[in-house]
Amino acid sequence: QSLPGGFVYLRDIDPSIIQDIRYATSNNFVGRPLRGYGAGECVVKREVGMRLKAVQQELSGQNLSLKMFDCYRPARASLDMVAWSQNGRETAAERRYNPKISKTELFRLGYIASRSQHSTGAALDLTLVDLKADNSAKYDSSKAYADCTAPVEARAPEGSVDMGTGYDCTDVKGHTAAPSIAPGQRAWRKRLVAAMSRQGFVNYSKEWWHFSLPGAGGAAYDFPIQPRKR
Ligand SMILES: C[C@@H](N)C(=O)N[C@H](C)C(=O)O
């Protein structure tokens, strides 16, 4: 199954990496699947995939795994985010992700890009899973969870280690070096950044979950993500 521009399905390179591609689901800040996400598959440039495999190999010796939240993002999905931010409504479910900031401000403040590096296949949103922990709690759309800055027991479950906030938490607490998090949460962030940086990935200071591989990108693409054929 060939993809344009040197893109590959991460599952073809390393099926052990856990994937929860949130923009292909309703469990994200928009509350519905984004345009262009026809399947919950992580698609990346081959070089990015090979380096993720190397990170995963190192982590597996520590009973840890990567968990991918977003990889290649079709350009139309970023435009969908722009339209969402300007739709004049803010629901309680949306406010869980941006409790202190209006959604109209998210682009200006650098939390979302209208032309994202994700569309080049060189940027990733991801976290760590402790394979020895009980990760069985599942997200339930009918529950009223606390916002993404609340203690982990009160937030929507994500089946991953406690990084101090949930994924896509647009708040200063989500900044990688936020002083307001607990030492254990800081230690997890440092462990993720260290493992990723050993393979050349660079973290974005405003989002503990966002990494990119310098030089791996190039042009932005807009092909839709389709189911992977075996
Ligand atoms: C929206 C968030 N997951 C993200 O990836 N933000 C960066 C800045 C982006 O949109 O490229």
Ligand SMILES: [Zn+2]
């Ligand atoms: Zn990102």
